[in-house]
Amino acid sequence: MFAATRAFTSIAAKRTFSTSAANLSKVAVLGAAGGIGQPLSLLLKNNTKVTDLSLYDIVNSPGVAADLSHINTNSKVTGYGPENDGLKKALEGSEIVVIPAGVPRKPGMTRDDLFNTNASIVRDLAEACAKHCPKANFLIISNPVNSTVPIFAEVLKKAGVYNPKRLFGVTTLDVVRASRFVSEVKAKDPKDVKVTVIGGHSGVTIVPLLSQTGEKFSKDELDALTNRIQFGGDEVVKAKNGTGSATLSMAFAGARFTDSLLDAQQGKKGVVEPTFVESPIYADQGVEFFATNVELGPNGVEKIHPIGETSDYEKDLITKCLEDLKKNIAKGKSFVKA
Ligand SMILES: NC(=O)c1ccc[n+]([C@@H]2O[C@H](COP(=O)([O-])OP(=O)(O)OC[C@H]3O[C@@H](n4cnc5c(N)ncnc54)[C@H](O)[C@@H]3O)[C@@H](O)[C@H]2O)c1
Numbered sequence: 578m579f580a581a582t583r584a585f586t587s588i589a590a591k592r593t594f595s596t597s598a599a600n601l602s603k604v605a606v607l608g609a610a611g612g613i614g615q616p617l618s619l620l621l622k623n624n625t626k627v628t629d630l631s632l633y634d635i636v637n638s639p640g641v642a643a644d645l646s647h648i649n650t651n652s653k654v655t656g657y658g659p660e661n662d663g664l665k666k667a668l669e670g671s672e673i674v675v676i677p678a679g680v681p682r683k684p685g686m687t688r689d690d691l692f693n694t695n696a697s698i699v700r701d702l703a704e705a706c707a708k709h710c711p712k713a714n715f716l717i718i719s720n721p722v723n724s725t726v727p728i729f730a731e732v733l734k735k736a737g738v739y740n741p742k743r744l745f746g747v748t749t750l751d752v753v754r755a756s757r758f759v760s761e762v763k764a765k766d767p768k769d770v771k772v773t774v775i776g777g778h779s780g781v782t783i784v785p786l787l788s789q790t791g792e793k794f795s796k797d798e799l800d801a802l803t804n805r806i807q808f809g810g811d812e813v814v815k816a817k818n819g820t821g822s823a824t825l826s827m828a829f830a831g832a833r834f835t836d837s838l839l840d841a842q843q844g845k846k847g848v849v850e851p852t853f854v855e856s857p858i859y860a861d862q863g864v865e866f867f868a869t870n871v872e873l874g875p876n877g878v879e880k881i882h883p884i885g886e887t888s889d890y891e892k893d894l895i896t897k898c899l900e901d902l903k904k905n906i907a908k909g910k911s912f913v914k915a
Pocket residue numbers: 607608609610611612613614633634635636677678679680681682691695698702717718719720721722747748749750751778821822823824827
C-alpha cells in the first residue's frame with residue numbers, strides 16, 4: 578500500500594513539469610517472455626514513469642503479465658500473443674517500444690551468426706510498428722544490433738515513417754560492463770567510473786575510450802580491459818554453457834536506457850546515454866549508424882556528442898571498428914532492399 582502511494586505521488590510530481598507527460602507512459606516490450614524480456618518487464622513494472630506496460634511475445638506473455646500485474650505499482654500490465662490482433666493491440670498508443678525478441682547466441686557463435694533468424698523477426702516487428710505506432714521511440718536490443726537497427730530503419734523508410742531521432746540500438750550494456758570492469762581494476766565504486774564506449778555492439782566494433790576516464794592504465798591493463806569490454810558478451814555466453822547469453826545485466830541496461838528516455842521525454846534536461854543511432858560522425862566514410870554519447874530529449878535524439886580526444890591506441894581501434902561496422906550495416910540494409 579505504501580509503495581503504491583509513493584509510486585503515485587512520484588508520477589504526479591514528475592508531471593508537474595510537462596503537460597504532455599500523461600501521454601508518454603505506455604511502454605511495449607516485444608519478446609517479453611524471454612530471458613531479457615521478463616526481468617526487463619519486471620524493472621519497467623517497478624518504474625513509476627510507466628503507467629501502461631504492454632507485453633507481447635509469440636508465447637507465454639499473458640502468464641508473465643498476470644504475474645507482474647500483482648505488483649503494487651501504479652501501472653497496468655497487459656499481455657498479448659499473436660492471436661486476436663495481439664501485436665496491434667500491444668503497439669497502439671505506445672510511446673516506447675523495447676525489442677528483445679529473437680534468438681540468443683550459443684558458445685562458438687558470433688552475433689552475426691544470429692542474422693539469419695533475427696533479421697526477419699526484427700523486420701516483421703518493424704513492419705507492425707510502422708503500421709500501429711509509427712511515432713514511437715524504438716529501442717532495439719535484438720542481435721546483431723549493428724544490422725538489426727539498419728533493418729528497422731529501412732522498413733520504416735519503406736513505410737514513409739522513418740524518424741532517425743527515434744530509433745536507438747541499445748548499447749548501454751557495453752557501458753555498464755566497461756564501468757564495472759574498470760572499477761574492479763582500479764578498486765573504485767563503479768558509480769564513480771564513467772567510460773564512454775563508441776562504435777557498434779559486437780567484438781571489435783565496440784570501442785571503449787579508456788583515455789577519457791581520467792585513470793592511468795599500463796599497456797597490459799589497456800589490452801586486457803579493452804578485450805574484456807569488447808568480448809564481455811562471450812564471457813557470459815561461455816559461462817551459460819549453451820543456455821543463452823546475457824539476460825539479467827541486459828535487462829538492467831535496457832531498463833536504464835528506457836528510464837533515461839522517459840526522463841527526457843518528460844522534460845528532464847541533460848540526459849545523456851550511449852546509443853547506436855543514425856549519426857553524421859563517420860557518415861563521410863559510409864558508416865551511417867554509430868554509437869556515441871547522445872543527449873536525449875522530448876523528440877528523441879537531441880544532440881549527438883562528438884567523440885572528443887582519443888589516443889593513438891583508440892584511433893587504431895576505431896579504424897578496425899569502422900571496417901566491420903560498415904559491412905554489418907550494409908548487410909542489414911540489403912536484407913530489406915532485396
Ligand atoms: N543489445 C544487447 O546488448 C544485447 C544483450 C543481450 C542479448 N541481446 C539479444 O537479445 C535477444 C534476446 O535474447 P534473450 O536472451 O532474451 O533470448 P530468449 O530466447 O530468452 O528470448 C527471446 C524471446 O523472443 C521471443 N520471440 C521470438 N520471435 C518473436 C517474435 N516474432 N515476436 C515477439 N517475440 C518473439 C521468444 O518467444 C522469446 O520469448 C537476442 O537476439 C540476444 O542476442 C542483446
